[in-house]
Amino acid sequence: xxxxxxxxxxxxxxxxxxxxxxxxxxxxxxxxxxxxxxxxxxxxxxxxxxxxxxxxxxxxxxxxxxxxxxxxxxxxxxxxxxxxxxxxxxxxxxxxxxxxxxxxxxxxxxxxxxxxxxxxxxxxxxxxxxxxxxxxxxxxxxxxxxxxxxxxxxxxxxxxxxxxxxxxxxxxxxxxxxxxxxxxxxxxxxxxxxxxxxxxxxxxxxxxxxxxxxxxxxxxxxxxxxxxxxxxxxxxxxxxxxxxxxxxxxxxxxxxxxxxxxxxxxxxxxxxxxxxxxxxxxxxxxxxxxxxxxxxxxxxxxxxxxxxxxxxxxxxxxxxxxxxxxxxxxxx
Amino acid sequence: xxxxxxxxxxxxxxxxxxxxxxxxxxxxxxxxxxxxxxxxxxxxxxxxxxxxxxxxxxxxxxxxxxxxxxxxxxxxxxxxxxxxxxxxxxxxxxxxxxxxxxxxxxxxxxxxxxxxxxxxxxxxxxxxxxxxxxxxxxxxxxxxxxxxxxxxxxxxxxxxxxxxxxxxxxxxxxxxxxxxxxxxxxxxxxxxxxxxxxxxxxxxxxxxxxxxxxxxxxxxxxxxxxxxxxxxxxxxxxxxxxxxxxxxx
Numbered sequence: 001x002x003x004x005x006x007x008x009x010x011x012x013x014x015x016x017x018x019x020x021x022x023x024x025x026x027x028x029x030x031x032x033x034x035x036x037x038x039x040x041x042x043x044x045x046x047x048x049x050x051x052x053x054x055x056x057x058x059x060x061x062x063x064x065x066x067x068x069x070x071x072x073x074x075x076x077x078x079x080x081x082x083x084x085x086x087x088x089x090x091x092x093x094x095x096x097x098x099x100x101x102x103x104x105x106x107x108x109x110x111x112x113x114x115x116x117x118x119x120x121x122x123x124x125x126x127x128x129x130x131x132x133x134x135x136x137x138x139x140x141x142x143x144x145x146x147x148x149x150x151x152x153x154x155x156x157x158x159x160x161x162x163x164x165x166x167x168x169x170x171x172x173x174x175x176x177x178x179x180x181x182x183x184x185x186x187x188x189x190x191x192x193x194x195x196x197x198x199x200x201x202x203x204x205x206x207x208x209x210x211x212x213x214x215x216x217x218x219x220x221x222x223x224x225x226x227x228x229x230x231x232x233x234x235x236x237x238x239x240x241x242x243x244x245x246x247x248x249x250x251x252x253x254x255x256x257x258x259x260x261x262x263x264x265x266x267x268x269x270x271x272x273x274x275x276x277x278x279x280x281x282x283x284x285x286x287x288x289x290x291x292x293x294x295x296x297x298x299x300x301x302x303x304x305x306x307x308x309x310x311x312x313x314x315x316x317x318x319x320x321x322x323x324x325x326x327x328x329x330x331x332x
Numbered sequence: 333x334x335x336x337x338x339x340x341x342x343x344x345x346x347x348x349x350x351x352x353x354x355x356x357x358x359x360x361x362x363x364x365x366x367x368x369x370x371x372x373x374x375x376x377x378x379x380x381x382x383x384x385x386x387x388x389x390x391x392x393x394x395x396x397x398x399x400x401x402x403x404x405x406x407x408x409x410x411x412x413x414x415x416x417x418x419x420x421x422x423x424x425x426x427x428x429x430x431x432x433x434x435x436x437x438x439x440x441x442x443x444x445x446x447x448x449x450x451x452x453x454x455x456x457x458x459x460x461x462x463x464x465x466x467x468x469x470x471x472x473x474x475x476x477x478x479x480x481x482x483x484x485x486x487x488x489x490x491x492x493x494x495x496x497x498x499x500x501x502x503x504x505x506x507x508x509x510x511x512x513x514x515x516x517x518x519x520x521x522x523x524x525x526x527x528x529x530x531x532x533x534x535x536x537x538x539x540x541x542x543x544x545x546x547x548x549x550x551x552x553x554x555x556x557x558x559x560x561x562x563x564x565x566x567x568x569x570x571x572x573x574x575x576x577x578x579x580x581x
Binding site for chain 2: 020021022023025026027082085125126136174175176177179224225227229231232249250251254259261262270284287291292295305
């Protein structure tokens with residue numbers, strides 16, 4: 001089974017949970033910017049969250065099924081329709097052979113996901129199917145490509161209420177090894193500042209802006225290049241923060257003020273341009289407890305999936321059901 | 333060997349990492365300590381360790397804290413630290429020496445003269461010294477497979493450029509702050525482009541995607557432009573004519 005890509009936005013890549021163990025070779029993890037969305041798609045299709053999906057930054061595309069294919073749509077909601085009839089986001093659907101799935105612009109958030117029953121089955125590289133464009137691993141999906149899917153059986157027509165994370169908000173952070181380079185006054189100001197997501201945002205990182213003075217570390221120019229991990233909040237030379245995402249560099253000389261918890265990284269990645277972001281330090285013990293709760297929530301996702309009942313409000317092509325013409329009448 | 337009280341230092345990296353730092357400067361000894369400590373971490377094979385790596389003067393470990401809680405791994409790291417003088421430890425076994433044919437200068441590497449002048453040397457003398465410098469892979473980073481190499485002599489402690497080089501190609505040998513970087517892909521850089529090789533550090537299409545490991549050593553041996561062009565024309569394996577031998581432990 002496979003989907004033919006007829007049209008596609010400029011920043012769509014195949015992503016899974018990423019490749020974990022190549023930091024020593026200068027290759028960061030990559031993987032979906034919103035890992036929660038991968039788990040939601042897996043729950044909707046009742047399959048493994050290890051399977052790869054199509055990550056669509058800002059804009060989707062048009063896809064055609066070569067066989068009957070189960071799909072699910074998660075992450076940032078986008079306009080979506082099958083053969084012209086709108087379909088529900090955060091749900092699984094059957095795309096029958098020859099049908100066209102059209103996914104438009106993002107409505108809120110940044111990254112939407114298209115999941116296929118059986119997962120997207122491209123050739124893995126170093127144990128993962130994730131593209132890593134900054135490392136020149138893989139490439140953006142282009143018109144004319146075919147997305148192959150793995151063996152699949154099961155049903156569709158299920159929905160899930162997603163965790164809200166598409167308009168910025170509060171991000172919990174822990175201190176990291178360079179936090180102490182920032183004086184207490186700067187750290188306090190950092191947690192009291194309401195930031196706005198700036199125009200520069202991609203899978204490497206998200207720029208934040210705030211009025212007033214920047215957030216510089218002491219001796220910022222003399223700091224030895226050190227390990228970078230996703231979630232680190234890096235202060236550039238001008239003292240503007242960047243939240244680093246799955247395609248970040250593996251080492252760098254700009255100091256990191258704190259690290260965003262994995263459970264809040266989807267919210268960071270999905271913040272739209274102009275969305276507000278605030279930070280709150282939690283202790284390592286609190287962070288461990290929050291992470292454990294997050295892992296439990298992920299494991300519970302399959303049980304939160306419900307049947308997709310077609311509410312009349314969800315049927316925009318109601319007229320085509322001929323309720324009025326008398327074929328289906330009140331007397332039937 | 334004595335060090336300031338604060339080193340070695342054990343600190344957390346975000347939620348799931350620990351960093352053991354041997355100095356706030358890259359020196360031969362602090363880098364060797366980091367490589368040796370990481371080697372010992374790998375050998376220890378603690379359950380719950382997800383990956384290890386090194387930066388210029390630190391060893392890093394990422395772990396599953398559900399299996400190996402923070403307090404437990406920190407105690408183990410401190411035990412391992414106190415088990416020996418890591419600044420006097422030998423480098424881990426299994427390292428390799430690479431000899432890489434290199435064109436110094438010419439239009440292929442146009443900043444050699446400028447770098448030599450910044451080092452206070454004639455171009456010939458700079459090439460002689462650089463080509464005889466057996467350098468260590470201090471760390472790999474910034475881009476996949478890309479080594480930071482050194483230390484070079486103090487005369488090569490020249491600053492980075494104020495203006496970035498718009499683009500140097502894959503295989504470029506660049507110089508600043510008594511270190512080389514051998515670029516794994518075309519990139520902008522503030523380092524001076526002094527040599528060109530056909531050595532590919534990152535070979536994603538091949539079974540062995542990464543050519544080098546931290547702790548390996550390299551010699552950049554001068555070849556003529558003609559010899560280099562022949563190497564480049566027949567470089568299916570990506571080694572750029574380099575030879576490789578095991579370093580005896």
